[in-house]
Amino acid sequence: MATIGFIGLGNMGGPMVANLVKAGHIVKAFDLSPVQVGKAIDDGAQGAQSAQEAATDVDFLVSMLPAGKHVESLLVTGEGALFDVVSPNTLVIDSSTIDAATAKRVAEVGASKGISFVDAPVSGGVGGAVAGTLAFMVGGTAEQFAKAQPILACMGKNIFHAGESGAGQIAKACNNMLLAIHMTGTCEALNMGLKNGLDPAVLSEIMKQSSGNNWTLQVYNPVPGVMDGVPSANDYQGGFQVDLMFKDLGLAMELSQQSASPTPMGSQARALFNLHKAKGNGGLDFSSVMRLYQE
Amino acid sequence: MATIGFIGLGNMGGPMVANLVKAGHIVKAFDLSPVQVGKAIDDGAQGAQSAQEAATDVDFLVSMLPAGKHVESLLVTGEGALFDVVSPNTLVIDSSTIDAATAKRVAEVGASKGISFVDAPVSGGVGGAVAGTLAFMVGGTAEQFAKAQPILACMGKNIFHAGESGAGQIAKACNNMLLAIHMTGTCEALNMGLKNGLDPAVLSEIMKQSSGNNWTLQVYNPVPGVMDGVPSANDYQGGFQVDLMFKDLGLAMELSQQSASPTPMGSQARALFNLHKAKGNGGLDFSSVMRLYQE
């Protein structure tokens, strides 16, 4: 049983805290919104009055924030920066999806102060957070990974050691870029079939059992009526928002630019989600990009 | 046991004939090249002196030719066109990968003469043809499909009824366009990971178990050293040639244009294979598009 500070109790952080509690850990939870802290208390966590309180005397400190600037401010540059608060025994785990450059920079500052920091972004969405089936992609040393693994395993199913510091964010950016490529590609293949008279369920089945097989055909079909229990069956409500996919594709483009890695397909996918978002669809599930293709 | 005429004994047609013979059928095989006919005889087929001879007094007539113009000429417009030769009891099965418009036109002419014609292009490559594990995507009536199914099952594993006449070719074009999208997308995600220090085997595994999962990561990894027994492990020899993928993407673009179905991702994939082909790589396996991204 460990004592864990947890900062950022939104759609993802909230259920992650609940799963840590269920696994028997003591969780000191903080969020800028007292309402969210209240919910965490209801789930069995201890409420903290401040980020500093949540970070004090803990074995692990987990953060789940919107972007790199929030993480860097919280830990390094802001007032009461937590790297001046946490003990050297604490392993700091950032599960936010942020740019790899910031993740590496924060880890370096941590190292210079004797503090262990790993990047551990997640995949799997709100559903995965609630079910405790998230995938974690971890960037850090083998030792840090070994220490983080059992804690992450309380919140997720697949815990990957992607490589050194920053590698978790890099793996996440690569994976989500590829997911965006699948989704747009699958939408346009299905749409072309549809426009030429094929039944989308039949075509989906054929491609799933052939070389066109991919994750979206398996569990996230974008055409309404083909699959139950997915956002396309629910008017594209819930799921993983277009706005979030657009953010992730921005991170992938940043990585592409900094490392001069060509991304013609990823760039194309970003452009398509951008066109879709420009028509007011940012709040829909990302499989709604199907509608961009349709009349 | 059926009597089957078979026209077109190339890399694909040759082993398909061998599998029909193995299943106990009588095959009358013809090719413009006597050498290929000789090989078919060695495999147990009867050699035919002409396409007309192969098409006479058979239960099924199978064709495996390079493009729509060859199929249309053989069956409809050329000298000694086979639709004037075959009996109304013969089911004509075209397994060539051709444009859907030609397939539909040929089927219509057939119907007007009382001849049954289905389009049944395959997926699975030379390896699948030899192993008898091809996928067939069939366009025709339910009755025609029911009749063709047991014959196709001698040469393949998954026999799909895609829909009405032309639907086989449409499904094939959609599937292969999606495959081209996967392959290029997977190459660029892996290359971006590599350029940022990740191990491609580790990143491949992470994406395969996450939402980036697709057929290329499962059985056809494009990075040398990650997977055994695939073209990338053999200097991109063998497999499915860039030239053939480029041809298939041309068919997909034709379908997109005729039906005004938007294909931004498929168009992008075609452009990338074209850039790759322009540098003299047309004869390599299509996973060699990895090299387009690399330094």
Added chain:
Amino acid sequence: MATIGFIGLGNMGGPMVANLVKAGHIVKAFDLSPVQVGKAIDDGAQGAQSAQEAATDVDFLVSMLPAGKHVESLLVTGEGALFDVVSPNTLVIDSSTIDAATAKRVAEVGASKGISFVDAPVSGGVGGAVAGTLAFMVGGTAEQFAKAQPILACMGKNIFHAGESGAGQIAKACNNMLLAIHMTGTCEALNMGLKNGLDPAVLSEIMKQSSGNNWTLQVYNPVPGVMDGVPSANDYQGGFQVDLMFKDLGLAMELSQQSASPTPMGSQARALFNLHKAKGNGGLDFSSVMRLYQE
């Protein structure tokens, strides 16, 4: 003064005939629609009862038809094909925009029968046809070009000798592909400026006087309010329809595929016009693609 047969009296052909008449030529005009023939008679042409009549005893025969299949049928393969009717002294000029392969094939058949045929597609739209300021891009020998030039000069301003047979169609496809690239690129640059607070008129002026200068900024600005007398000032009515640009981009893609010439930018432009067309904008002027970018 020459005697000229003219077949195809639509939006383009009609005013072209009027300009030939104005220049003092005798024009024998035919169209499948008697209404169109009537209008040509009003403009001073002689009405012909059939294509064959229009093609008999003329110095020049001009055709202006929708697609390659119409041209090939009219001249070569259809009933009463005109290559069996025209005299060897007649120069056949096809001003339709069609695929280069058909243009070359028709020219070859013509040559085999001793008939001179040039491809001479136009640029400049209905406005240019009325004003007699079309550009003609001519494919044929130097001698054929010299003979066609004075006739074309009655209908246009710039008469280019693009090269040998087919070169006119090739030049047209290249030019219109580049135009589509300009238009989409200019729309997205202006839209990005707009979304970041710039005045589109100011940004247009800056780019026009800088390295961003192109034809659309000079005479065809796509943002309503920046320029008078252009389709964007008139709710994108008139001008050059999205459907026609989509057709031309299809011809460019066909040429790209046949010659394995990479066209990543042209393919992208085609995809964007396709997305725009899919939302019901096929009948608007092509500068309306501006709306694809906007909220």
Added chain:
Amino acid sequence: MATIGFIGLGNMGGPMVANLVKAGHIVKAFDLSPVQVGKAIDDGAQGAQSAQEAATDVDFLVSMLPAGKHVESLLVTGEGALFDVVSPNTLVIDSSTIDAATAKRVAEVGASKGISFVDAPVSGGVGGAVAGTLAFMVGGTAEQFAKAQPILACMGKNIFHAGESGAGQIAKACNNMLLAIHMTGTCEALNMGLKNGLDPAVLSEIMKQSSGNNWTLQVYNPVPGVMDGVPSANDYQGGFQVDLMFKDLGLAMELSQQSASPTPMGSQARALFNLHKAKGNGGLDFSSVMRLYQE
């Protein structure tokens, strides 16, 4: 006659200083490299020992630096930040090409300290800097623009007031994105013509006089042999490097992402320059992207 501090004496800054001196101004020049300061002294400038010295007691302070972080550090966040040094009478002009967000942020800090700051990036390259024919795109108030205009006119020909603070950088990003689109589009249109037998000089002329007309066809033809005195005539040496175009496209993508402005064509152009750069062509002129298309 004004006294002008100038910081950053590279390929661009050096000749800009020389032109200010020629126009009769006193220039206090500083660069981290004493060699560059020496050259400026040779051109008639006064050498400054530090940025602070160059910024003291001047009417104008001009900076010409590689990226936003250098500008922000020099003026705002670094040690001896110049906003703590310059007098309120000094107009600070940043001619670096940087991201608009940084430009706006720096201007805001300046305003809070009573210091006037305008962004004024240039277009025209080293040739334009030497000849004094640069284009300046200025972001600031009308008053600031009026004050800056005569100084900028010593170094350039077209001085544009793009709009409020940041607007200069935004206009530059839009313009250069559009230039990249022209260049790649023109290369692929010319290459397709070439591959189909057209003379690139003839096709260039046709498109220049038609709707394909753009800046690259006018003064910067990418095909060797078509135009004299351009980089393509000199093995793509000199001119505007691929690396710099790639940097500018990165700034455009950042702007696109922050403002959610769709840029499918600009993204495509970035991907193409990236593919070209990955093959070791970063140091060539950007028109060398022609080679990406060729065999």
